[in-house]
Amino acid sequence: MTESAKTSSSRVAPGMTAGGVASFLRSQTIFVLILLLVAFVLGIEIARPGTVNRTWLTNMVLFAAPLGIMAGGQTLVMLTGGIDLSVASVATAAAYLMATHSVLGGVTAVVWGMGVGLSVGLINGVGIALLRVQPLVMTLGTGLMTEGMLVVYSQKMMAEGPHVPPFIEALGSGKYLGVIPNDLVLWAPVTIAIIFVLRRTGYGRLLYAIGDNQEACHLSGIRVWRVLLVNYIVCGLLAAAAGLVIVGAVDAADLSLADVYLLPSVAAVIIGGTSIFGGRGGYSGTIVGALILTVLNSILTLLDAPEPIRQILYGAIILLLASAYTRLTD
């Protein structure tokens, strides 16, 4: 038996075996996700003919945008193997702070809102990047802290109530020419920026590298803390931006405004193909994941079932999707 080493190529079995299909899916998961999305949409149309019209479709994008923006920051963080559980509190606090400062003018108000994202992101970054605290615990703490501070602050602000400026309202719920959601003005550049950064820039490469093996990065001369610090700040800023869009849609600065966005922000990333351990994934999957979740929400609303049942179904379907995805790609 004199086989040279090179013939090990024949050990890779050709053809459409189950393994072959699985590995194709693994590398082209975005197609599966889009198929799934289309399936959901068709499902609605079949169940309730006439639902899927132009208004509904644009509404889907409109409502998915803030989730997509928040999940964008979550994607960046999860690529490095971390997680940010403070995004919901940051979004709510940013919205509230913006609203209570709206008397000072639109721009100032937005600056105040984004400032929340910057500060909390900075604290998260210092703890996680510099002091090596686990991201789960750190962001849990800052989330609690932010929520608590917001409650105290809101009581101080009882006198001058929060007010949502009109341009935010337009951003969050308006549509250009009745067709294009205004918040796409924010989401589209965010999408382009994130995808570009992840694919074509050194920073993006580093996110994947750090998520895969921090020690390897360190040994290759990379100062990991710098990247992580910036990353958590960016995530905080994106969460704040998402909050501004949400409050525009809801038009009332509530203290639990963005609570319902925490789970979906993580779920969209997971369903979209990014591993929670870091090192692989991307934002395009997250976008489809966000759309899927938004459509799912719409399906459940249309079902006219009571709120608790909807909640249960939502969670169960997310579990199924995440599980199917994890099994497919392992």
Place this chain on the structure above:
Amino acid sequence: MSEPSLLLDARNVGKRFGSVVALRAAALQVRPGEVHGLMGSNGAGKSTLVKIITGVFPADSGEIAVKGSVRSFRSPAEARGAGIVSVYQDPALVPDLTVAQNMRLAGARIDAVRKWLAELGVESLDFSALVRDLPYPTLRLIDLARALASEPAVLLLDEITASLPADLSERIYAIVRHWRNRGNAVIFISHRMAEVSDLCDRATVLRDGVTVGVTERAHGSEERIVSLMLGADTAAAVASASSTPVARQTARDAEPALEVRGLRRAPLLNDVSFKLYPGEVLGVAALEGQGQEELFDCIAGSRRYDSGAIFAHGEELTLRHPADAIRAGVVLVPANRLLALMQQRSIRENIALPAFGGMGSWGLIGMRAERQRVESAVARLQIDTRAASELRRLSGGNQQKVVIARWLANGFNTLLCFDPTRGIDIGTKRQIYALVRELAAAGSAVLLFTSELPEIQLACDRAIVLFGGRVVAEMPVSEADEATLLRAAHGLPQMRAAS
């Protein structure tokens, strides 16, 4: 026809993962009363076969018979029940529990374990000590003692003597022979040819998922094993490649590429000083635990030292981070390549990694330039890039080449190689040493530590010996035979040759 006296009879074993075929027609037949070596390059399917035999996962095809009856194990516990026990390189001991608790966890009888530990030379061990507080070699011995306490018919030892001091290895050899003499079988896996030819009665060689031959202990069996592992053509090519040392004169008045002066790092390094010149390969020899790993890490900037100075091309370095060393052209190939490689990323990303050290590199990547750099490094090292999309699909040898390729692509003056051929198959080992010599010939300086002393003469121009935290000997490669190095490594004064 299965010989009824075979303790283990594995035939035609096949296993595939997705579209990759790990085993095609592997066979392993182990008789009672023998030490049976299992040989094969990285990627030959050895570890897959081992996992099937020990019950980690089942085979796709083929038959495995234990003591004559066909079995298919669904868990390591089942395999253990049938008398097949394995001991791996990483001790299967839970760090946060005590030794006694670990024994209880595995259902091992403490008195039996104690008895075997005594045979291995560990007279009294505090069983209520936490595993994490015990030294690593002790853990290996406990693991082995535990395996022996279950009286296995087939004991499988995977790289059991790797990174163990020599006296412990000797005790293990003695126990292996003792166990064999009681009528049991030992399957012995090792990359150290000397060990294998010394210990094993027979050896099965795997290549590309197929058993290509079984050798008996005889004169010349070593070469036969190597040629079976590599395949006849490659073996001939590798053998004919020059393996004699090329001692060259390096201009000594040239400035050293690297100079270490009085390096001190408690508790292992006391006063290390040496010079490394451009164009030479300087070998470092030392016994286990003499601080060689700390030394390399300090020079590479990933560990702090207490006092001393390190100079690169005459300029003193302040090393606070590997980036400082890399900037000065000093780069490290660490022993444990898992530390240095990103398993989920592509070969290209792994090779291009150091380019992103500074914040200036956070922007747009120059894709074309990067591709050229990476491809030329890949070509130079002959890395098998078929599994280019994910690094973890590469064999150990190819992975090690990727680590070296990274520095080739990034540029360096001084290459620090720490045990680069640990756990690598013979063919790749020789390629790596040839490369090291090439790099030196092209002007780089190489500091090379290897735990296998005979290899110093294969690759190096000079050698220094580390003992007691100091450099106790320095010699040209012509004098650096194994015996001389060993004497110095034990702190014995050098004998001047009679002539």
Place this chain on the structure above:
Amino acid sequence: MTAPAEDESSVTSARAAPENAPFAAQIGRTIRRNPSLFGMPALLAASLALTVAIHPEFSDFDLQSLAMGAMPLAFAAAAQTAVVISGGIDLSIGSAMAVANVLAASTMEGRSFGESLVLAVLVLIAGAAIGALNGLIVVLSRVPDVVATLTSGFIWGGVALLILEKPGGGAPPEFLDLGAGTFITTWLPNALILLVIAVAAIWIPLRRSKLGLQIYAIGSDRVAAFRSGVNVERTRFASYIFSGLFSAIGGLGLTMTTGIGAPLAGVYYTLSGLAAVVVGGVSLAGGRGGMAGPVIAAFVLTLIPTDLIFLNIDPNFGQVIQGTLIVVIVMIGGFVAMARARK
């Protein structure tokens, strides 16, 4: 590398310590191995001292309020500890508590004491079942436990809302008394007794058993545990059952101390329970620690809003302080770990 025969490696001469080490040495070793065993009670004593200093009229009634407030949190911490030690995490504890709470309050309303006790047992079984389902989800779905339990918590929250849409329900006064009263002396609230008995009765046998050893093992080193013959998946599954059980007791405790069932009551307890685990010195990496630290930490954390009330500061600051406390503690911990590793 062969060495001359006279070379004796350090391996065999080390660790020759006999089993019967002197008593003092054994105590010293216990302290070194379980720092939280001595640190946490000290912290609690300090916090209590501070409280009494702020409010010298600290009465037995105040002690009861403290015990009643801390008890559910302590059970949440116990539930989280059981899972964290196995190397996992459970973000659905609060929701499981809420389910137990509303289940109890909705079924026990208007019943006799005897019936309520039977119902309590059924609730405990339900809690274990929730834990088992969580375990199945985590093990079978292969989804990392953070995401899996975050999602299952969402589902259990929905279940709680299904059982009781708005706060309400009740339980017989004798049952409530089990948690809210004082049977022995007014300085020893029932809540405290219930907590200690429940935790000890479940945890101590578990810790001594082989299953307990397996739980610690997989938390410490999953691969080594697997190679030692531990069925990792079954053990993980078991740890979640205990989490569900403790959550159910916590939910019953909520019923006793609040008198009603509230479907949204759990939200606070998931995160705060985890906080108590962290503050209580149990490593999130798993394999180490015990119940004492987190349970005591629950009391320390509950003292914070109490102190604020005594100081006439807005109790809403309580959450701020708790969150900030977690952040500061973990940052200091991280800093200390880094400083030590720098050597």
